Amino acid sequence: MEGASYQRFPKVKIRELKDDYCKFELRDTDASMANALRRVMIAEVPTIAIDLVEIEVNSSVLNDEFIAHRLGLIPLTSDRAMSMRFSRDCDACDGDGQCEFCSVEFHLRAKCINDQTLDVTSKDLYSSDHTVVPVDFSDSSSGFDNTEQRGIIIVKLRRGQELRLRAIARKGIGKDHAKWSPAATVTFMYEPEIHINEELMETLSLEEKTSWVESSPTKVFDIDPNTQQVVVVDPEAYTYDDEVIKKAEAMGKPGLVEIYAKEDSFIFTVESTGAIKASQLLLNAIEVLKQKLDAVRLSEDTVEADEQFVFHGRESFFLHSTVFDKY
Amino acid sequence: MESEGKSPVKYTHCELDMSFLLGLSCAIIPFANHDHARRVLYQSEKHSQQAIGFSTTNPNIRVDTNTHQLYYPQRPLFRTMLSDSLGKPGYPLGHNGIVPRPEYFNGQCAIVAVNVHLGYNQEDSLVMNRSSLERGMFRSEHIRSYKAEVDNKEALGKKPKYEDTVNFGKMQSKIGRVDSLDDDGFPFIGANLQSGDIVIGKCAESGVDHSIKLKHTERGMVQKVVLSANDDGKNFAVVSLRQVRMPCLGDKFSSMHGQKGVLGFLESQENFPFTIQGIVPDIVINPHAFPSRQTPGQLLEAALGKGIACGGSLRYATPFSTVSVDDITDQLHRAGFSRWGNERVYNGRTGEMIHSLVFMGPTCYQRLTHMSEDKVKFRNTGPVHPLTRQPVADRKRFGGIKFGEMERDCLIAHGAAANLHERLFTLSDSSQMHICRKCKNIANVIQRPVPGGRKIRGPYCRFCESVEDIVRVNVPYGAKLLCQELFSMGISLKFETEVF
DSSP states (O other), X not given: OTTOOOOOOOEEEEEEEOSSEEEEEEESSOHHHHHHHHHHHHHTSOEEEEEEEXXXXXXXXXOHHHHHHHHHTSOBOOTTGGGSOOGGGOSSSOSSSOSTTTEEEEEEEEEOOSSSOEEEEGGGEEESSTXXXXXXXXXXXXXXXXXXXXXXXXXEEOTTOEEEEXXXXXXXXXXXXXXXXXXXXXXXXXXXXXXXXXXXXXXSOHHHHHHHXXXXXXXXXXXXXXXXXXXXXXXXXOOSOOHHHHHHHHTTOTTSEEXXXXXXXXXXXXXXXXXXXXXXXXXXXXXXXXXHHHHHHHOHHHHHHHHHHHHHHHHHHHHHHHHXXXX | OXXXXXXXXOOSOOOSOGGGGSOHXXXXXXXXXGSOHHHHHIIIIIIHHHBOOOOOSOGGGOOOSEEEEESSOBOOSSBOHHHHHXXXXXXXXXXXXXSOOOOOOOBEEEEEEESOOTTTTOTTEEEEEHHHHHTTTTOEEEEEEEEEEEEOHHHHOSOOOGGGOEEEOOOOOXXXXXXXXXXXXOBOXXXXXXXXXXXXXXXXXXXXXXXXXXXXXXXXXXXXXXXXXXXXXXXXXXXXXXXXXXXXXXXXXXXXXXXXXXXXXXXXXXXXXXXXXXXXXXXXXXXXGTXXXXXXXXXXXXXXXXXXXXXXXXXXXXXXXXXXXXHHHHHHHHTTSOTTSEEOEEOTTTOOBOSSOEEEEEEEEEEBSOOHHHHOOOOSSOOBOTTTOSBOOOTTTTOOOOOOHHHHHHHHHHTOHHHHHIIIIIIIIEEEEXXXXXXXXXXXXXXXXXXXXXXXXXXXXXXXXXXXXXXEEEEEHHHHHHHHHHHHTTOOOOOOOOOO
C-alpha cells in the first residue's frame, strides 16, 4: 500500500448565507468528517459568556442564582473569543478573571421607581469592552417586530425593587456548559439519490400515483400535469422517512422507487445563537478541528504509543509462534 | 335523536363532558382513557402530588418547613376540557379579575425519544440531555425553614431565674461554625451555610449552648429570617435556607401516564441522535416501558404534541372525547412528519444514519420530589448503636446501609466466607469475651482480692473459682449481649471452644 494517498479534497458550496443562518453543501468527504465538524460547532467553538456574578443588591422576585443563570445564557458577541485566553491558563492574572486577556466585566444597575413594571433586559448590561456586548437582534433582517424589541429580558421589577450587580464574562466552550455553545442548530443530511422505476410507475393509474405522491409528508414528488408522470421535484425534501417505500409495498409494487443516501455529500444547516456569525462559526470550527489534529500529531504520547504498539506487536507474534510450536 | 312524536324529556341534571366523571388530577391526564387504569391512578394519586411545580403565588412571604418550586414551569401543549373549564386561556386574571388563574400542570414539555441509549435507560431509568438541563430545564428551588423559640420576658410577667433565660445570640459554639452569624444569633441574608454550621444561635445566660445546627445532609443559602411572637409568651425565629438544584443522577421524573423513572445518565447534546431538522431529544426513555404497562396514551400525547408544536389545530386530549388516531396521524402528515411519529435520526457520535426510525415527540414531564441528594447514604466509620454496638441505620445520624439476610445468603452462595466474616463481624460489632474451658461458662472480668492484700482485675470463673484455663474468644457483641440477657433470666449458655 505504499504511496497510496487517501487524501481527499472536500468541496464546500454555500447555498444560503445570513448572519445567523447558513446552508451549505459539503462534498467528497465522509460522515466522520461531516460529523466532526458538527460536533465541534456545537461543543468546541469558543464563545464568551457571563460566568461570575457578584450581586450587590437584589430585591427582585427571582433569587440570586436564578438571575446569575439567566445572565449566563445571554449570548455575547464573541468575535474576539478565538484570540482570547481561557481564564484557567491565563498568565496575566491570578485566575480571578479580571484581566483584559481573559475576561470582560459587565455592570447592571436597575431600579423601578414608578408604578409601571420595569423590564430589566440585556440592554441594561454595560460592558467594559465595546467588542463584547449582548447580542442585539433588533437590527437583524429577521421578520420580528423591531419597535418593541428591547433585548433579552432578565427580570421584571415592580416599584421599589432594585437589581445591582457586577458580572464577569469569560471564554469557554459548549462542552463545559451549554451557555458557551455558539450553535442553536447544527445538522446535516445525506444528499438523497432518487430513482423512480418508470416502467413500474406506468402500471399505476393516475389515482394510485396521486395517493402514492401524497403519501410522502414532504413534497418530494409531484405529478406532471401534462404527461401525468411522476417526477421528482425536490429530492432534498426527502427526510428518509421511508413513507413512500412503505406505501409502494402496501400497494403491491415494491421497488417502485429506490432511494439511496449519497455517502459522500452532505447538506448542512447551521444556525447561530448570534454570538458569532454562522459563517464565522464554520470557519472557527475548522480552525478548532485543525488545532485538535495538530495536537494529536505533535503529542509525544502518540509517538510513544506507536513505539509501544510496535513492541507489543512483536511480542504477540512471538507468543503466537510458541503456541504453534506446542501443537 | 329518533324521538318522533315523543315530547322532549326534561332533564334536571346533565353531564357537560364525559371527562367530568373524573376528578381534577385525573381529568387533566391526556388520553387517560387509552391508559391502563392502574397507570392513571399512579399519575392522579401519586405523581401529581409529588410533581414539583409552581404551587403558590406568594412564595416570598411564606415560611414552609419544606417547599419546592420549578424554575421554568410550562403548560403542556395539549389541552383538556377540564383544565379549560377551570380557567380558559386568554383570561390571565381568572374570572373575578383579581386572583391569577390557577395552573394545574406541574411539568415541562420535553422532547422525548423512545430509544435505547447505550444501555443507560434500562429498567425505567432515563437519559437526559445535559445541555438542556444547563439551559434551565427541570431546575428547581428548594426552601427549608428552621424554627427556634425563646421565652418572652415581658409577656411572661414574672422573671425567671437569671441563669435559665435562653436568648438568641452569637457565641463561640463547640458544636458548629458560627462564622455566618450576626451578633443577634441569626445568619445574614445570602450567607452560604454548609452542613454542620449553626443556623440559629441560641444560648442560656449561664453559657449553655442551645444553638440549632444543620444536619450533615443539609446546606443552603439564607433566603430570609423572620422574627415573631405567639400568644403563649414565646418569641420565635424562622430562618429559611434556599437551594437551587439542577437534575442529577438518581432524581426521579415521570410523564403524566404513570411512567416514572430515575435519571440514569446525563449525555451531552452532540452525542444524541439528531433529526434532519437538527432536533435532539431532551429525554430518552426505554421502549420496554410500554408493552407491559399499557400506556399508549403517552405515545398519543407525544404524537399530538408534535402536531400542535407544528401549528396543528387539533389540541384537545380530553379523556373519553379525544380525537381519533387517524386525525392525529393526518395532522402529523400535514405538518411534514411521518404519520406515526417516527423520525429518521443520525447517530450523534458517528454521523451515520441509524437504520431504524425513532419515535420522538414533545411530552409533558414532571420532576418529582424524590431527589438523590436527599437520599444519598454513605459511611465508612461512624456512630454505633449503644445497646448492640452495631452501626446505626438512620441516614440523619450518618448511619450505614443494612447488610441483610438476602445479602448474607448471596455471599454464602458465593462461598465468600472471608468477605462475609468481615462484613458481619469485623466491620460491625466485633467484640471479645472470656470462656472457662473447664465449665464452659462465660468468665467475667472482675476485680478480686488475692492473698497478700492486693486486688487484681482479670477474667475469673466464678463457677470453678479459678483463673486457670480461661480463653478469650471473638464473638459478635450481639451474641455476647444475648448470652448475658439469657443469663439474667437464669439460662446459662455453654461454649465449646477449640483452638483454631
